[in-house]
Amino acid sequence: MNAFFSLPLYGLVTLHIGQMFVILALMTRGLPAALIAGMISTAGLYYETSNAFFFVTLSLELIVMLWLNRRGLSFLLSNFIYWLVIGAPISYIYLESADSLPTDFMVLVLVKLMLNGILYTAMASTIYHVLPMSWRFVSRPPVAPTLFGRIFYLSFISIMIPSLIIALILTARGAKQAEEQIVGDLYRKANNARLITRDLIAEHERVVNQLADTLAITDVNEHQALLTQTQINYPSFLTMLIANRDGYITHGAPDSFFDTLRTQPFEELSVSDRDYFRRAVENKSSFVSSVFIGRGFGADSIIAVSAAIIRDGEVVGVAEGSLNLPKLSSLEERQDIGLNDQLLVITDAYNRVVYASEATNLEVYDVYTPTTTHNVYTRAINMTRLNSRNYLIANASNQYGWNIYVMSRPQQITQVFTDNLLVFLFSLFGVTALFLLVTHKFSRDITRPLETLVDHMTSDASVEEIENNDGMTTELQAISGQLSKARRLMLDFNRQLKQQVQDKTQELEALNKRLHQLSQEDGLTELLNRRTFDELTRKLYSKRCMKQLPVHMLLMDIDNFKDINDSMGHPIGDECIVSVAKELQRFFNHEDELVSRYGGEEFAVVSTASSGSLLERLEQFRSALTRSCVVDGTIIPMTVSAGLLSIEKDFNLTYTDLMIRVDQLLYTSKREGRDRVTHELR
Ligand SMILES: Nc1nc2c(ncn2[C@@H]2O[C@H](COP(=O)(O)OP(=O)(O)OP(=O)(O)O)[C@@H](O)[C@H]2O)c(=O)[nH]1
Numbered sequence: 001m002n003a004f005f006s007l008p009l010y011g012l013v014t015l016h017i018g019q020m021f022v023i024l025a026l027m028t029r030g031l032p033a034a035l036i037a038g039m040i041s042t043a044g045l046y047y048e049t050s051n052a053f054f055f056v057t058l059s060l061e062l063i064v065m066l067w068l069n070r071r072g073l074s075f076l077l078s079n080f081i082y083w084l085v086i087g088a089p090i091s092y093i094y095l096e097s098a099d100s101l102p103t104d105f106m107v108l109v110l111v112k113l114m115l116n117g118i119l120y121t122a123m124a125s126t127i128y129h130v131l132p133m134s135w136r137f138v139s140r141p142p143v144a145p146t147l148f149g150r151i152f153y154l155s156f157i158s159i160m161i162p163s164l165i166i167a168l169i170l171t172a173r174g175a176k177q178a179e180e181q182i183v184g185d186l187y188r189k190a191n192n193a194r195l196i197t198r199d200l201i202a203e204h205e206r207v208v209n210q211l212a213d214t215l216a217i218t219d220v221n222e223h224q225a226l227l228t229q230t231q232i233n234y235p236s237f238l239t240m241l242i243a244n245r246d247g248y249i250t251h252g253a254p255d256s257f258f259d260t261l262r263t264q265p266f267e268e269l270s271v272s273d274r275d276y277f278r279r280a281v282e283n284k285s286s287f288v289s290s291v292f293i294g295r296g297f298g299a300d301s302i303i304a305v306s307a308a309i310i311r312d313g314e315v316v317g318v319a320e321g322s323l324n325l326p327k328l329s330s331l332e333e334r335q336d337i338g339l340n341d342q343l344l345v346i347t348d349a350y351n352r353v354v355y356a357s358e359a360t361n362l363e364v365y366d367v368y369t370p371t372t373t374h375n376v377y378t379r380a381i382n383m384t385r386l387n388s389r390n391y392l393i394a395n396a397s398n399q400y401g402w403n404i405y406v407m408s409r410p411q412q413i414t415q416v417f418t419d420n421l422l423v424f425l426f427s428l429f430g431v432t433a434l435f436l437l438v439t440h441k442f443s444r445d446i447t448r449p450l451e452t453l454v455d456h457m458t459s460d461a462s463v464e465e466i467e468n469n470d471g472m473t474t475e476l477q478a479i480s481g482q483l484s485k486a487r488r489l490m491l492d493f494n495r496q497l498k499q500q501v502q503d504k505t506q507e508l509e510a511l512n513k514r515l516h517q518l519s520q521e522d523g524l525t526e527l528l529n530r531r532t533f534d535e536l537t538r539k540l541y542s543k544r545c546m547k548q549l550p551v552h553m554l555l556m557d558i559d560n561f562k563d564i565n566d567s568m569g570h571p572i573g574d575e576c577i578v579s580v581a582k583e584l585q586r587f588f589n590h591e592d593e594l595v596s597r598y599g600g601e602e603f604a605v606v607s608t609a610s611s612g613s614l615l616e617r618l619e620q621f622r623s624a625l626t627r628s629c630v631v632d633g634t635i636i637p638m639t640v641s642a643g644l645l646s647i648e649k650d651f652n653l654t655y656t657d658l659m660i661r662v663d664q665l666l667y668t669s670k671r672e673g674r675d676r677v678t679h680e681l682r
Contacts, residue, residue: 247272349401
C-alpha cells in the first residue's frame with residue numbers, strides 16, 4: 001500500500017500526489033501538522049518495507065523547506081534547493097546501499113525525485129494561493145513583496161504544473177516507445193538468429209545426408225575426392241570425415257587434416273565412441289551433436305553433423321562434418337549486433353556456448369544459463385547480469401534445442417527518459433528566464449503609469465491632464481482623466497476653503513481683540529474698567545516704589561450726580577459720564593498715565609508725571625468740565641471732588657492702603673463742600 005497517491009508514469013517513476021497534501025499542511029498548519037501528515041502518508045511504506053527512510057527524508061525535507069522559507073525563499077525554490085543539495089545525495093547513498101536498484105537507473109530515479117518534488121510543491125503552492133484566508137493557520141511571509149514578484153511567481157507555478165505533467169507523461173510515453181522499439185529489436189534479432197542457425201544446421205545436415213547417400217552408391221576409390229569436394233563447397237565445415245562401420249576413419253578432408261590424422265596412433269582414428277557416430281548408426285539417419293571438444297585434429301570446440309551411409313539397408317559407415325563455430329560471427333555482423341553494446345550468445349541443448357560475442361568473455365563450450373530477473377523499468381523483457389553489468393535479454397530457441405540470447409544495455413531505454421527529462425529541465429530554465437523578462441515588462445507596464453499618475457496627482461505643479469500618456473492603457477487613461485478632473489475640483493474647493501478660513505480667522509482675531517478690549521474697558525466710556533486699572537496700576541506702582549520714583553494717584557467723583565439723574569433722567573446722566581471720560585482722556589494722556597472709570601460716577605487716574613504738570617492739567621480739566629456736557633444746546637454744569645495722593649518719599653505704602661488713602665482724601669473734598677482737590681504728599 002502506498003499512501004502517497006502515486007500516479008505511475010514509467011517504471012519506478014511515479015508522481016507522489018500525496019506529498020502535495022503534506023506540503024500543504026506545512027504551509028497552512030505549520031511543521032507539527034505537516035510531520036503528522038507525513039507520518040500518515042509514509043505509514044504504508046513503513047509497513048511494507050519496515051524502513052523509516054521515507055519518513056526521515058520527508059521530515060528533513062519539511063524542516064529544510066520551512067527553514068529556507070523563513071529566510072524569505074518561496075516554498076518552491078526551497079524544495080528545489082532541498083532536492084539538489086540534500087535530497088538527491090541522501091537518496092543516492094540510500095539506494096546505493098540498499099542495492100535494490102540497478103545503478104543504470106540511478107540518474108533516472110534521482111531526476112524523477114527532483115521533478116516530483118517541484119511538481120507537488122508547485123501544486124501545493126497553487127492550492128495554497130486559492131485557499132480562503134481562514135484556512136491559513138500560520139502566517140507566512142508573502143512570496144514576493146513586489147507586484148513583479150507576485151505576477152512572476154503565480155504565473156510561473158501555474159504554467160509549471162501542466163508543463164511538468166505534460167513533460168513527464170510525454171517522456172514516459174517516449175520511454176515506453178523506446179522500450180518497445182528496443183525490446184522488439186532484441187526479439188527480432190534473437191528470432192532471426194534462431195532461423196539462421198536452424199537453416200544453417202538444416203542445410204549442413206542436408207549436405208551430409210546427400211553426401212552419405214552419394215557415398216553409398218559410389219565406388220570407395222572416389223570417396224576421398226567426393227569428401228574433399230564437399231568440404232571445399234561448404235567451407236562452414238571445418239573438417240569432414242568418413243568412418244567405416246567399425247568407427248575407424250577411412251577418409252578425411254581437407255587433405256592436410258587427413259594427412260595429420262593418418263600420423264596418429266591407430267586407436268586415435270576410431271570415432272566409435274562419439275555420439276555423432278553411435279547415434280547415426282543406431283538411428284540409421286543423420287545427427288546433429290551438441291558442442292564438444294574435438295580430438296585428433298587440434299582440440300577445437302565443434303558441432304558434428306553426421307549421417308549413416310546405408311547400402312542395401314545396412315549401415316556401412318558414417319559421413320561427418322564439423323561445423324566451423326567461429327564462423328558464426330557473421331551472424332552477429334549480419335544483424336548489427338555488435339552495435340549499441342548488444343551481445344549475442346548461442347548455446348546448445350546442453351547450455352554449452354556455441355557462439356558468444358567477444359565482449360561476453362564466454363568461451364565456446366562454456367556452460368551458460370542466464371539468470372533472469374523481472375525489472376520494473378522493463379515490463380516486456382527480462383534483465384540479466386553478465387560480467388557485473390545489467391542487460392536486457394531476449395531469447396529464442398531452435399528445434400535443435402539451441403538457445404539464442406541477444407542482450408542490450410538498459411541505458412538505451414533509460415537514456416531516452418533521462419535525456420527527455422534533462423531537455424525538459426533545461427527548457428524549464430529557459431521558460432523561467434523568458435517569464436522573468438515578460439512578467440518584469442508586464443508589471444512595469446502596470447506600475448509605471450500608476451507611478452506617473454500618483455506623481456502627477458501629488459505634485460503641486462500643474463492641474464492639467466498628463467501630457468505623455470503613451471504607455472497607459474485606455475482604462476488607465478480614462479481613470480487618469482477622471483482623477484485630473486476630480487483633482488481640479490478638489491483644488492478649487494481647497495482654495496475657496498482656504499479663503500473662507502482666512503476670512504473667518506481674521507474675523508475671529510478682530511472679535512477676540514474686541515473681546516479682550518471689552519474685558520478691559522468700561523462699556524459706556526471705553527475707559528479702563530476698575531479690574532484692569534487695578535491690575536495695571538498695581539504693577540506700575542510696585543515698579544515705581546521699587547525704583548523709588550514719584551507716582552500720583554488721583555480719585556474723583558462727580559458732585560451731586562444723583563440730582564442730574566433725577567432731574568434729567570439716566571440717559572442724560574450717561575451722556576454726562578461719557579463727557580467726563582472724554583475730558584479725562586484729553587487731559588491725562590501722558591505716557592504711563594492710566595485713566596479708569598472706577599465706579600458708577602467715580603474716576604481714577606494714575607500718573608508718573610511731575611506733580612506740577614499733573615496739578616496744572618487737573619485744574620484745566622476741572623475748568624473744562626463745567627462746560628463739557630451739552631444736551632440739546634444746554635450746558636449741564638458739572639464739578640468733581642478729588643483726592644490726590646503723590647508718593648514721592650514714602651514708598652512703603654501698599655497699593656490697597658494707597659487706594660484707601662486716596663478715597664479718604666476724596667471724601668475729605670466732598671465733606672469740605674465739593675468741587676475741590678485734597679492733595680497729600682508723602
Ligand atoms: N445715569 C447714570 N447714573 C448713575 C450711574 N452710576 C451711578 N449712577 C447714579 O449716580 C448717583 C450717585 O449718587 P450718590 O452716590 O448718592 O451721590 P451724589 O448724588 O453724586 O452726591 P455726592 O456724591 O455726595 O456729591 C446714584 O443716583 C446712581 O444711581 C450710571 O452709570 N449712569
